[in-house]
Amino acid sequence: MWDWDAPPIAIRRIEVPNSGFMRGQPTNCYVIGNNPVVIVDPGSEPGIELIPQKLEEFGSPSIQSIFLTHAHPDHAIATPELRRQLNVPVMLHPENTPIMNEHIAWTDVDVKIDPGVPLEVDGLLFDLVMTPGHAPGHVALLERETKIMLAGDLVSGNGTIGVFPPNGNMIEYMDSLYRARDLKPSVLLPGHGPVIDDPSALFAHYIERRLSREEQIYDLVADGGASIADILPVLYPDLLPEYSFPAESTILAHLQKLEHDRRVRAPEDQKTGIWQPRA
Ligand SMILES: [Zn+2]
Structure with a gap:
Protein backbone atom coordinates (compact mmCIF):
# COMPACT_ATOMS: atom_id res chain seq x y z
CA MET A 1 0.00 0.00 0.00
CA TRP A 2 1.20 3.45 -0.89
CA ASP A 3 2.23 5.56 2.09
CA TRP A 4 2.67 9.32 1.59
CA ASP A 5 4.91 9.39 4.65
CA ALA A 6 7.35 6.98 3.00
CA PRO A 7 7.02 7.12 -0.79
CA PRO A 8 9.43 4.89 -2.77
CA ILE A 9 10.72 7.88 -4.74
CA ALA A 10 10.96 11.58 -3.93
CA ILE A 11 7.41 12.67 -4.66
CA ARG A 12 4.83 14.69 -2.78
CA ARG A 13 1.18 15.45 -3.35
CA ILE A 14 -0.59 18.78 -2.96
CA GLU A 15 -4.38 18.58 -3.11
CA VAL A 16 -5.49 21.76 -4.85
CA PRO A 17 -9.17 22.58 -4.25
CA ASN A 18 -11.52 23.12 -7.19
CA SER A 19 -14.56 25.31 -6.94
CA GLY A 20 -16.55 24.90 -10.13
CA PHE A 21 -14.95 21.90 -11.81
CA MET A 22 -14.98 18.26 -10.90
CA ARG A 23 -17.92 18.63 -8.50
CA GLY A 24 -15.58 19.99 -5.88
CA GLN A 25 -13.01 17.17 -6.16
CA PRO A 26 -9.50 18.53 -5.63
CA THR A 27 -6.81 18.13 -8.27
CA ASN A 28 -3.69 16.22 -7.25
CA CYS A 29 -0.63 18.32 -7.95
CA TYR A 30 2.55 16.24 -7.64
CA VAL A 31 5.96 17.63 -6.77
CA ILE A 32 8.67 15.26 -7.99
CA GLY A 33 12.27 15.30 -6.77
CA ASN A 34 13.67 16.82 -3.59
CA ASN A 35 15.84 19.52 -5.11
CA PRO A 36 15.34 20.54 -7.82
CA VAL A 37 11.69 19.68 -8.27
CA VAL A 38 9.18 19.52 -11.11
CA ILE A 39 5.61 20.61 -10.38
CA VAL A 40 3.10 18.41 -12.21
CA ASP A 41 -0.38 19.91 -12.78
CA PRO A 42 -0.63 22.94 -10.47
CA GLY A 43 -4.45 22.90 -10.60
CA SER A 44 -6.94 25.75 -10.68
CA GLU A 45 -6.78 29.21 -8.99
CA PRO A 46 -6.21 28.04 -5.40
CA GLY A 47 -2.90 26.53 -6.57
CA ILE A 48 -1.50 30.03 -7.06
CA GLU A 49 -1.29 30.55 -3.29
CA LEU A 50 -1.19 26.98 -2.06
CA ILE A 51 1.74 25.69 -4.13
CA PRO A 52 4.31 28.38 -3.17
CA GLN A 53 3.22 27.91 0.46
CA LYS A 54 3.76 24.12 0.27
CA LEU A 55 7.07 24.54 -1.52
CA GLU A 56 8.24 26.66 1.39
CA GLU A 57 7.23 23.85 3.75
CA PHE A 58 9.22 21.49 1.54
CA GLY A 59 12.35 23.61 2.18
CA SER A 60 12.10 25.99 -0.80
CA PRO A 61 13.72 23.72 -3.39
CA SER A 62 14.71 25.15 -6.75
CA ILE A 63 12.05 24.55 -9.35
CA GLN A 64 13.02 23.04 -12.66
CA SER A 65 9.71 23.33 -14.50
CA ILE A 66 5.94 23.06 -14.41
CA PHE A 67 4.78 19.97 -16.34
CA LEU A 68 1.17 19.70 -17.52
CA THR A 69 -0.31 16.29 -18.27
CA HIS A 70 -2.95 18.20 -20.24
CA ALA A 71 -4.43 21.70 -20.35
CA HIS A 72 -7.86 21.19 -18.76
CA PRO A 73 -8.64 24.13 -16.46
CA ASP A 74 -8.73 22.06 -13.26
CA HIS A 75 -5.10 21.06 -13.94
CA ALA A 76 -3.74 24.16 -15.61
CA ILE A 77 -5.36 27.45 -14.60
CA ALA A 78 -2.78 28.27 -11.91
CA THR A 79 0.02 27.81 -14.46
CA PRO A 80 0.54 31.25 -16.04
CA GLU A 81 0.60 33.06 -12.71
CA LEU A 82 2.94 30.50 -11.10
CA ARG A 83 5.15 30.65 -14.16
CA ARG A 84 5.42 34.40 -13.69
CA GLN A 85 5.89 34.30 -9.90
CA LEU A 86 8.36 31.43 -9.82
CA ASN A 87 10.02 32.30 -13.13
CA VAL A 88 10.03 28.68 -14.36
CA PRO A 89 9.36 27.13 -17.77
CA VAL A 90 6.06 25.42 -18.53
CA MET A 91 5.99 22.09 -20.41
CA LEU A 92 2.93 20.95 -22.38
CA HIS A 93 2.32 18.73 -25.38
CA PRO A 94 1.42 20.90 -28.40
CA GLU A 95 -1.69 18.88 -29.28
CA ASN A 96 -3.37 20.55 -26.31
CA THR A 97 -3.77 23.71 -28.41
CA PRO A 98 -7.56 23.44 -28.83
CA ILE A 99 -8.19 23.18 -25.10
CA MET A 100 -5.42 25.45 -23.90
CA ASN A 101 -6.50 28.36 -26.09
CA GLU A 102 -9.45 28.68 -23.76
CA HIS A 103 -7.34 28.81 -20.60
CA ILE A 104 -3.72 29.82 -21.10
CA ALA A 105 -2.10 31.63 -23.97
CA TRP A 106 0.36 29.77 -26.21
CA THR A 107 3.13 32.16 -25.22
CA ASP A 108 2.86 30.78 -21.68
CA VAL A 109 4.25 27.43 -22.86
CA ASP A 110 8.04 27.25 -23.01
CA VAL A 111 8.71 23.60 -23.78
CA LYS A 112 6.62 21.64 -26.25
CA ILE A 113 6.67 18.16 -24.78
CA ASP A 114 8.34 15.61 -27.04
CA PRO A 115 7.37 12.13 -25.83
CA GLY A 116 10.72 10.83 -27.13
CA VAL A 117 12.60 12.90 -24.56
CA PRO A 118 12.25 11.57 -20.98
CA LEU A 119 11.89 13.97 -18.08
CA GLU A 120 14.89 13.97 -15.75
CA VAL A 121 14.70 15.55 -12.34
CA ASP A 122 16.87 15.12 -9.26
CA GLY A 123 18.22 11.75 -10.41
CA LEU A 124 14.80 10.38 -11.39
CA LEU A 125 14.00 9.48 -14.98
CA PHE A 126 10.43 9.54 -16.26
CA ASP A 127 9.40 8.18 -19.64
CA LEU A 128 6.60 10.13 -21.24
CA VAL A 129 3.61 8.04 -22.28
CA MET A 130 1.20 9.51 -24.83
CA THR A 131 -2.26 8.82 -23.45
CA PRO A 132 -4.72 10.94 -25.48
CA GLY A 133 -8.47 10.43 -25.45
CA HIS A 134 -9.63 12.31 -22.37
CA ALA A 135 -7.74 15.27 -23.86
CA PRO A 136 -5.62 15.54 -27.02
CA GLY A 137 -1.91 15.50 -26.23
CA HIS A 138 -2.45 13.98 -22.78
CA VAL A 139 0.86 12.70 -21.38
CA ALA A 140 1.46 10.36 -18.42
CA LEU A 141 4.83 10.01 -16.68
CA LEU A 142 6.34 6.59 -15.92
CA GLU A 143 9.30 6.44 -13.58
CA ARG A 144 11.77 4.06 -15.11
CA GLU A 145 13.03 2.16 -12.02
CA THR A 146 9.90 1.85 -9.89
CA LYS A 147 7.28 1.99 -12.69
CA ILE A 148 5.30 4.52 -10.70
CA MET A 149 2.95 6.24 -13.15
CA LEU A 150 1.67 9.78 -12.81
CA ALA A 151 -1.50 9.15 -14.74
CA GLY A 152 -3.12 12.59 -15.06
CA ASP A 153 -6.74 12.07 -16.13
CA LEU A 154 -6.16 8.74 -17.86
CA VAL A 155 -7.76 7.20 -14.77
CA SER A 156 -9.25 8.53 -11.56
CA GLY A 157 -9.05 7.35 -7.98
CA ASN A 158 -12.76 8.22 -7.69
CA GLY A 159 -14.69 6.59 -10.51
CA THR A 160 -14.61 7.01 -14.27
CA ILE A 161 -13.02 9.52 -16.64
CA GLY A 162 -14.95 11.75 -19.02
CA VAL A 163 -14.36 11.44 -22.77
CA PHE A 164 -16.23 14.31 -24.38
CA PRO A 165 -16.04 15.01 -28.13
CA PRO A 166 -14.82 16.95 -29.98
CA ASN A 167 -11.66 17.19 -27.85
CA GLY A 168 -12.26 13.83 -26.20
CA ASN A 169 -11.93 10.73 -28.37
CA MET A 170 -13.01 7.23 -27.31
CA ILE A 171 -10.89 5.43 -29.93
CA GLU A 172 -7.76 7.14 -28.62
CA TYR A 173 -8.86 6.74 -25.01
CA MET A 174 -9.26 2.97 -25.31
CA ASP A 175 -5.88 2.73 -27.06
CA SER A 176 -4.34 4.75 -24.24
CA LEU A 177 -5.82 2.43 -21.61
CA TYR A 178 -4.35 -0.61 -23.41
CA ARG A 179 -0.99 1.14 -23.88
CA ALA A 180 -0.74 2.13 -20.22
CA ARG A 181 -1.88 -1.30 -19.02
CA ASP A 182 0.75 -3.02 -21.17
CA LEU A 183 3.50 -0.94 -19.58
CA LYS A 184 2.59 -2.63 -16.27
CA PRO A 185 2.90 0.34 -13.94
CA SER A 186 3.38 -0.63 -10.29
CA VAL A 187 1.10 2.07 -8.97
CA LEU A 188 -0.98 4.89 -10.44
CA LEU A 189 -0.96 8.42 -9.07
CA PRO A 190 -4.09 9.92 -10.64
CA GLY A 191 -5.06 13.55 -11.23
CA HIS A 192 -8.00 13.12 -8.86
CA GLY A 193 -8.67 10.81 -5.95
CA PRO A 194 -6.50 8.39 -3.98
CA VAL A 195 -3.48 6.42 -5.15
CA ILE A 196 -4.33 3.26 -7.12
CA ASP A 197 -2.31 0.35 -5.71
CA ASP A 198 -3.51 -2.28 -8.17
CA PRO A 199 -3.20 -0.81 -11.67
CA SER A 200 -3.87 -4.05 -13.55
CA ALA A 201 -7.20 -4.56 -11.76
CA LEU A 202 -8.15 -0.94 -12.40
CA PHE A 203 -7.29 -1.08 -16.11
CA ALA A 204 -9.22 -4.34 -16.47
CA HIS A 205 -12.21 -2.75 -14.77
CA TYR A 206 -12.06 0.42 -16.91
CA ILE A 207 -11.69 -1.53 -20.16
ZN1 LIG B 1 -8.90 16.59 -17.55
Whole structure:
Protein backbone atom coordinates (compact mmCIF):
# COMPACT_ATOMS: atom_id res chain seq x y z
CA MET A 1 0.00 0.00 0.00
CA TRP A 2 1.20 3.45 -0.89
CA ASP A 3 2.23 5.56 2.09
CA TRP A 4 2.67 9.32 1.59
CA ASP A 5 4.91 9.39 4.65
CA ALA A 6 7.35 6.98 3.00
CA PRO A 7 7.02 7.12 -0.79
CA PRO A 8 9.43 4.89 -2.77
CA ILE A 9 10.72 7.88 -4.74
CA ALA A 10 10.96 11.58 -3.93
CA ILE A 11 7.41 12.67 -4.66
CA ARG A 12 4.83 14.69 -2.78
CA ARG A 13 1.18 15.45 -3.35
CA ILE A 14 -0.59 18.78 -2.96
CA GLU A 15 -4.38 18.58 -3.11
CA VAL A 16 -5.49 21.76 -4.85
CA PRO A 17 -9.17 22.58 -4.25
CA ASN A 18 -11.52 23.12 -7.19
CA SER A 19 -14.56 25.31 -6.94
CA GLY A 20 -16.55 24.90 -10.13
CA PHE A 21 -14.95 21.90 -11.81
CA MET A 22 -14.98 18.26 -10.90
CA ARG A 23 -17.92 18.63 -8.50
CA GLY A 24 -15.58 19.99 -5.88
CA GLN A 25 -13.01 17.17 -6.16
CA PRO A 26 -9.50 18.53 -5.63
CA THR A 27 -6.81 18.13 -8.27
CA ASN A 28 -3.69 16.22 -7.25
CA CYS A 29 -0.63 18.32 -7.95
CA TYR A 30 2.55 16.24 -7.64
CA VAL A 31 5.96 17.63 -6.77
CA ILE A 32 8.67 15.26 -7.99
CA GLY A 33 12.27 15.30 -6.77
CA ASN A 34 13.67 16.82 -3.59
CA ASN A 35 15.84 19.52 -5.11
CA PRO A 36 15.34 20.54 -7.82
CA VAL A 37 11.69 19.68 -8.27
CA VAL A 38 9.18 19.52 -11.11
CA ILE A 39 5.61 20.61 -10.38
CA VAL A 40 3.10 18.41 -12.21
CA ASP A 41 -0.38 19.91 -12.78
CA PRO A 42 -0.63 22.94 -10.47
CA GLY A 43 -4.45 22.90 -10.60
CA SER A 44 -6.94 25.75 -10.68
CA GLU A 45 -6.78 29.21 -8.99
CA PRO A 46 -6.21 28.04 -5.40
CA GLY A 47 -2.90 26.53 -6.57
CA ILE A 48 -1.50 30.03 -7.06
CA GLU A 49 -1.29 30.55 -3.29
CA LEU A 50 -1.19 26.98 -2.06
CA ILE A 51 1.74 25.69 -4.13
CA PRO A 52 4.31 28.38 -3.17
CA GLN A 53 3.22 27.91 0.46
CA LYS A 54 3.76 24.12 0.27
CA LEU A 55 7.07 24.54 -1.52
CA GLU A 56 8.24 26.66 1.39
CA GLU A 57 7.23 23.85 3.75
CA PHE A 58 9.22 21.49 1.54
CA GLY A 59 12.35 23.61 2.18
CA SER A 60 12.10 25.99 -0.80
CA PRO A 61 13.72 23.72 -3.39
CA SER A 62 14.71 25.15 -6.75
CA ILE A 63 12.05 24.55 -9.35
CA GLN A 64 13.02 23.04 -12.66
CA SER A 65 9.71 23.33 -14.50
CA ILE A 66 5.94 23.06 -14.41
CA PHE A 67 4.78 19.97 -16.34
CA LEU A 68 1.17 19.70 -17.52
CA THR A 69 -0.31 16.29 -18.27
CA HIS A 70 -2.95 18.20 -20.24
CA ALA A 71 -4.43 21.70 -20.35
CA HIS A 72 -7.86 21.19 -18.76
CA PRO A 73 -8.64 24.13 -16.46
CA ASP A 74 -8.73 22.06 -13.26
CA HIS A 75 -5.10 21.06 -13.94
CA ALA A 76 -3.74 24.16 -15.61
CA ILE A 77 -5.36 27.45 -14.60
CA ALA A 78 -2.78 28.27 -11.91
CA THR A 79 0.02 27.81 -14.46
CA PRO A 80 0.54 31.25 -16.04
CA GLU A 81 0.60 33.06 -12.71
CA LEU A 82 2.94 30.50 -11.10
CA ARG A 83 5.15 30.65 -14.16
CA ARG A 84 5.42 34.40 -13.69
CA GLN A 85 5.89 34.30 -9.90
CA LEU A 86 8.36 31.43 -9.82
CA ASN A 87 10.02 32.30 -13.13
CA VAL A 88 10.03 28.68 -14.36
CA PRO A 89 9.36 27.13 -17.77
CA VAL A 90 6.06 25.42 -18.53
CA MET A 91 5.99 22.09 -20.41
CA LEU A 92 2.93 20.95 -22.38
CA HIS A 93 2.32 18.73 -25.38
CA PRO A 94 1.42 20.90 -28.40
CA GLU A 95 -1.69 18.88 -29.28
CA ASN A 96 -3.37 20.55 -26.31
CA THR A 97 -3.77 23.71 -28.41
CA PRO A 98 -7.56 23.44 -28.83
CA ILE A 99 -8.19 23.18 -25.10
CA MET A 100 -5.42 25.45 -23.90
CA ASN A 101 -6.50 28.36 -26.09
CA GLU A 102 -9.45 28.68 -23.76
CA HIS A 103 -7.34 28.81 -20.60
CA ILE A 104 -3.72 29.82 -21.10
CA ALA A 105 -2.10 31.63 -23.97
CA TRP A 106 0.36 29.77 -26.21
CA THR A 107 3.13 32.16 -25.22
CA ASP A 108 2.86 30.78 -21.68
CA VAL A 109 4.25 27.43 -22.86
CA ASP A 110 8.04 27.25 -23.01
CA VAL A 111 8.71 23.60 -23.78
CA LYS A 112 6.62 21.64 -26.25
CA ILE A 113 6.67 18.16 -24.78
CA ASP A 114 8.34 15.61 -27.04
CA PRO A 115 7.37 12.13 -25.83
CA GLY A 116 10.72 10.83 -27.13
CA VAL A 117 12.60 12.90 -24.56
CA PRO A 118 12.25 11.57 -20.98
CA LEU A 119 11.89 13.97 -18.08
CA GLU A 120 14.89 13.97 -15.75
CA VAL A 121 14.70 15.55 -12.34
CA ASP A 122 16.87 15.12 -9.26
CA GLY A 123 18.22 11.75 -10.41
CA LEU A 124 14.80 10.38 -11.39
CA LEU A 125 14.00 9.48 -14.98
CA PHE A 126 10.43 9.54 -16.26
CA ASP A 127 9.40 8.18 -19.64
CA LEU A 128 6.60 10.13 -21.24
CA VAL A 129 3.61 8.04 -22.28
CA MET A 130 1.20 9.51 -24.83
CA THR A 131 -2.26 8.82 -23.45
CA PRO A 132 -4.72 10.94 -25.48
CA GLY A 133 -8.47 10.43 -25.45
CA HIS A 134 -9.63 12.31 -22.37
CA ALA A 135 -7.74 15.27 -23.86
CA PRO A 136 -5.62 15.54 -27.02
CA GLY A 137 -1.91 15.50 -26.23
CA HIS A 138 -2.45 13.98 -22.78
CA VAL A 139 0.86 12.70 -21.38
CA ALA A 140 1.46 10.36 -18.42
CA LEU A 141 4.83 10.01 -16.68
CA LEU A 142 6.34 6.59 -15.92
CA GLU A 143 9.30 6.44 -13.58
CA ARG A 144 11.77 4.06 -15.11
CA GLU A 145 13.03 2.16 -12.02
CA THR A 146 9.90 1.85 -9.89
CA LYS A 147 7.28 1.99 -12.69
CA ILE A 148 5.30 4.52 -10.70
CA MET A 149 2.95 6.24 -13.15
CA LEU A 150 1.67 9.78 -12.81
CA ALA A 151 -1.50 9.15 -14.74
CA GLY A 152 -3.12 12.59 -15.06
CA ASP A 153 -6.74 12.07 -16.13
CA LEU A 154 -6.16 8.74 -17.86
CA VAL A 155 -7.76 7.20 -14.77
CA SER A 156 -9.25 8.53 -11.56
CA GLY A 157 -9.05 7.35 -7.98
CA ASN A 158 -12.76 8.22 -7.69
CA GLY A 159 -14.69 6.59 -10.51
CA THR A 160 -14.61 7.01 -14.27
CA ILE A 161 -13.02 9.52 -16.64
CA GLY A 162 -14.95 11.75 -19.02
CA VAL A 163 -14.36 11.44 -22.77
CA PHE A 164 -16.23 14.31 -24.38
CA PRO A 165 -16.04 15.01 -28.13
CA PRO A 166 -14.82 16.95 -29.98
CA ASN A 167 -11.66 17.19 -27.85
CA GLY A 168 -12.26 13.83 -26.20
CA ASN A 169 -11.93 10.73 -28.37
CA MET A 170 -13.01 7.23 -27.31
CA ILE A 171 -10.89 5.43 -29.93
CA GLU A 172 -7.76 7.14 -28.62
CA TYR A 173 -8.86 6.74 -25.01
CA MET A 174 -9.26 2.97 -25.31
CA ASP A 175 -5.88 2.73 -27.06
CA SER A 176 -4.34 4.75 -24.24
CA LEU A 177 -5.82 2.43 -21.61
CA TYR A 178 -4.35 -0.61 -23.41
CA ARG A 179 -0.99 1.14 -23.88
CA ALA A 180 -0.74 2.13 -20.22
CA ARG A 181 -1.88 -1.30 -19.02
CA ASP A 182 0.75 -3.02 -21.17
CA LEU A 183 3.50 -0.94 -19.58
CA LYS A 184 2.59 -2.63 -16.27
CA PRO A 185 2.90 0.34 -13.94
CA SER A 186 3.38 -0.63 -10.29
CA VAL A 187 1.10 2.07 -8.97
CA LEU A 188 -0.98 4.89 -10.44
CA LEU A 189 -0.96 8.42 -9.07
CA PRO A 190 -4.09 9.92 -10.64
CA GLY A 191 -5.06 13.55 -11.23
CA HIS A 192 -8.00 13.12 -8.86
CA GLY A 193 -8.67 10.81 -5.95
CA PRO A 194 -6.50 8.39 -3.98
CA VAL A 195 -3.48 6.42 -5.15
CA ILE A 196 -4.33 3.26 -7.12
CA ASP A 197 -2.31 0.35 -5.71
CA ASP A 198 -3.51 -2.28 -8.17
CA PRO A 199 -3.20 -0.81 -11.67
CA SER A 200 -3.87 -4.05 -13.55
CA ALA A 201 -7.20 -4.56 -11.76
CA LEU A 202 -8.15 -0.94 -12.40
CA PHE A 203 -7.29 -1.08 -16.11
CA ALA A 204 -9.22 -4.34 -16.47
CA HIS A 205 -12.21 -2.75 -14.77
CA TYR A 206 -12.06 0.42 -16.91
CA ILE A 207 -11.69 -1.53 -20.16
CA GLU A 208 -14.44 -3.98 -19.28
CA ARG A 209 -16.77 -1.12 -18.35
CA ARG A 210 -16.16 0.75 -21.63
CA LEU A 211 -16.58 -2.36 -23.74
CA SER A 212 -19.82 -3.33 -22.03
CA ARG A 213 -21.13 0.25 -22.47
CA GLU A 214 -20.16 0.03 -26.14
CA GLU A 215 -22.09 -3.23 -26.60
CA GLN A 216 -25.13 -1.82 -24.81
CA ILE A 217 -25.13 1.19 -27.16
CA TYR A 218 -24.52 -1.00 -30.21
CA ASP A 219 -27.47 -3.22 -29.27
CA LEU A 220 -29.78 -0.20 -29.04
CA VAL A 221 -28.64 1.06 -32.46
CA ALA A 222 -28.82 -2.42 -33.98
CA ASP A 223 -32.45 -2.65 -32.93
CA GLY A 224 -33.76 -0.38 -35.72
CA GLY A 225 -31.55 2.69 -35.18
CA ALA A 226 -31.31 5.05 -32.23
CA SER A 227 -30.52 8.68 -31.43
CA ILE A 228 -28.57 9.85 -28.40
CA ALA A 229 -31.90 10.93 -26.87
CA ASP A 230 -33.17 7.34 -27.28
CA ILE A 231 -30.06 5.84 -25.71
CA LEU A 232 -29.75 8.27 -22.80
CA PRO A 233 -32.65 7.06 -20.57
CA VAL A 234 -31.71 3.41 -21.11
CA LEU A 235 -28.11 3.89 -20.03
CA TYR A 236 -28.79 6.50 -17.38
CA PRO A 237 -32.28 5.83 -16.00
CA ASP A 238 -32.07 8.18 -13.00
CA LEU A 239 -29.96 10.93 -14.54
CA LEU A 240 -29.98 14.30 -12.82
CA PRO A 241 -30.35 17.15 -15.36
CA GLU A 242 -26.92 18.60 -14.53
CA TYR A 243 -25.29 15.36 -15.71
CA SER A 244 -27.01 15.24 -19.08
CA PHE A 245 -24.11 16.93 -20.89
CA PRO A 246 -21.45 14.43 -19.73
CA ALA A 247 -23.83 11.51 -20.29
CA GLU A 248 -24.75 12.62 -23.84
CA SER A 249 -21.12 13.35 -24.63
CA THR A 250 -20.03 9.92 -23.44
CA ILE A 251 -22.68 8.24 -25.62
CA LEU A 252 -21.53 10.31 -28.61
CA ALA A 253 -17.92 9.29 -27.96
CA HIS A 254 -18.93 5.61 -27.92
CA LEU A 255 -21.00 6.02 -31.11
CA GLN A 256 -18.06 7.64 -32.87
CA LYS A 257 -15.89 4.70 -31.89
CA LEU A 258 -18.53 2.28 -33.19
CA GLU A 259 -18.55 4.22 -36.45
CA HIS A 260 -14.76 4.10 -36.60
CA ASP A 261 -14.98 0.33 -36.08
CA ARG A 262 -17.49 0.27 -38.99
CA ARG A 263 -20.29 -1.17 -36.88
CA VAL A 264 -22.69 1.79 -37.11
CA ARG A 265 -23.44 4.60 -39.57
CA ALA A 266 -23.51 8.21 -38.34
CA PRO A 267 -26.41 10.53 -39.15
CA GLU A 268 -25.74 13.96 -40.61
CA ASP A 269 -26.36 15.60 -37.25
CA GLN A 270 -24.61 13.27 -34.84
CA LYS A 271 -26.14 14.90 -31.76
CA THR A 272 -29.81 14.69 -32.79
CA GLY A 273 -29.98 12.25 -35.70
CA ILE A 274 -30.64 8.51 -35.76
CA TRP A 275 -27.58 6.26 -35.80
CA GLN A 276 -28.04 3.13 -37.90
CA PRO A 277 -26.39 -0.28 -37.77
CA ARG A 278 -24.16 -1.21 -40.69
CA ALA A 279 -25.32 -4.20 -42.63
ZN1 LIG B 1 -8.90 16.59 -17.55
